[in-house]
Amino acid sequence: MLPAEFDYAAPASLDEALALLAGGTNIRILAGGQSLLPTLKLRLDRPDLVVDLRKVPELSYIREEDGEIAIGALTTYADLVASDLIDSGVARCLAEAAASVGDLQVRNLGTIGGSLSHADPAADIPAAALALDASLVARSEEGDRTISAGDFFHGLWATALKPSELLREIRFRMPANGGGAYEKLRQAASGFALVGAAAVAEMDGGTIEAMRVALTGVSSGPFRLHALEDRLVGETLSEELVREACDKAGEAIESPLSDAHASAEYRVAMAGVTARRAILRAAGQWR
Numbered sequence: 001m002l003p004a005e006f007d008y009a010a011p012a013s014l015d016e017a018l019a020l021l022a023g024g025t026n027i028r029i030l031a032g033g034q035s036l037l038p039t040l041k042l043r044l045d046r047p048d049l050v051v052d053l054r055k056v057p058e059l060s061y062i063r064e065e066d067g068e069i070a071i072g073a074l075t076t077y078a079d080l081v082a083s084d085l086i087d088s089g090v091a092r093c094l095a096e097a098a099a100s101v102g103d104l105q106v107r108n109l110g111t112i113g114g115s116l117s118h119a120d121p122a123a124d125i126p127a128a129a130l131a132l133d134a135s136l137v138a139r140s141e142e143g144d145r146t147i148s149a150g151d152f153f154h155g156l157w158a159t160a161l162k163p164s165e166l167l168r169e170i171r172f173r174m175p176a177n178g179g180g181a182y183e184k185l186r187q188a189a190s191g192f193a194l195v196g197a198a199a200v201a202e203m204d205g206g207t208i209e210a211m212r213v214a215l216t217g218v219s220s221g222p223f224r225l226h227a228l229e230d231r232l233v234g235e236t237l238s239e240e241l242v243r244e245a246c247d248k249a250g251e252a253i254e255s256p257l258s259d260a261h262a263s264a265e266y267r268v269a270m271a272g273v274t275a276r277r278a279i280l281r282a283a284g285q286w287r
């Protein structure tokens with residue numbers, strides 16, 4: 001099906017894009033187009049104006065600044081996968097999440113900012129952003145507004161972004177003693193997560209100093225497993241400890257999804273398995 005008619009603008013700078021966003025409310029940003037274009041073609045959305053960000057050069061970068069990683073919103077999954085910086089330490093959960101997205105074409109076009117802003121309940125990147133405790137920098141004509149990943153996702157396809165804002169940057173800390181991992185059971189056709197778990201561990205020798213674990217694909221949005229994290233922090237890492245802590249992880253899922261691809265019971269049961277694998281790899285054990 002063809003989309004309903006809309007106006008189209010391709011600003012050449014961030015300021016130009018922000019001015020366009022400030023001029024109305026029924027406006028959509030086009031990044032990689034991997035979710036927006038199908039939505040428009042199915043006429044699930046009928047914006048008045050589409051603002052194409054792909055000619056805005058200052059939104060695509062990966063850099064290290066003051067012990068933090070900063071990633072521009074227009075950075076593609078393929079860029080993340082190819083980056084040695086992202087394939088290291090805690091950031092590896094992001095590299096693995098990006099590598100697991102869809103197929104090569106989707107990874108070449110889809111962007112980190114598009115994934116986070118779209119907030120699909122089965123998307124991979126949001127779980128990594130939560131596990132990294134990332135800061136998401138929104139920008140409007142009024143300036144920057146920093147939103148923690150924990151406050152960013154508001155359920156099914158909903159985020160804290162205002163209509164006049166775009167997501168400009170994603171930032172997170174790179175502790176020297178940290179590791180990250182992403183585990184996913186894929187839906188065979190699309191590659192979307194039936195259950196996905198991102199984990200970030202900070203270790204002091206064999207002791208778990210910090211642990212953050214987030215699930216995706218199992219309910220209306222991604223979320224952290226705070227009780228499980230609390231059970232692990234301060235303990236000596238062992239497979240038995242992690243297995244015991246993850247055993248009932250699925251019970252934390254409120255209103256688990258059930259569809260043609262996987263039942264709620266399956267998702268609940270697999271939540272603990274994916275979480276356990278991600279935690280052990282993030283902490284430097286298992287495979």
Ligand SMILES: Cc1cc2nc3c(=O)[nH]c(=O)nc-3n(C[C@H](O)[C@H](O)[C@H](O)COP(=O)(O)OP(=O)(O)OC[C@H]3O[C@@H](n4cnc5c(N)ncnc54)[C@H](O)[C@@H]3O)c2cc1C
Pocket residue numbers: 028029030031032033034035036037073074100101102103106109110111112113114115117118120122123124125161165166167168190191192193
């Ligand atoms: C065949 C197929 C398989 C897929 N498999 C997976 C998968 O396995 N895992 C997965 O996670 N995803 C998967 N996806 C979805 C894919 O990851 C999309 O790329 C992603 O959801 C959106 O990123 P995008 O850059 O393409 O954004 P777009 O499609 O351009 O935009 C998506 C939405 O976000 C908004 N937006 C985009 N950028 C910004 C910004 N900077 N600030 C504010 N709003 C913005 C747009 O207005 C739009 O509403 C798949 C998609 C396809 C087509």
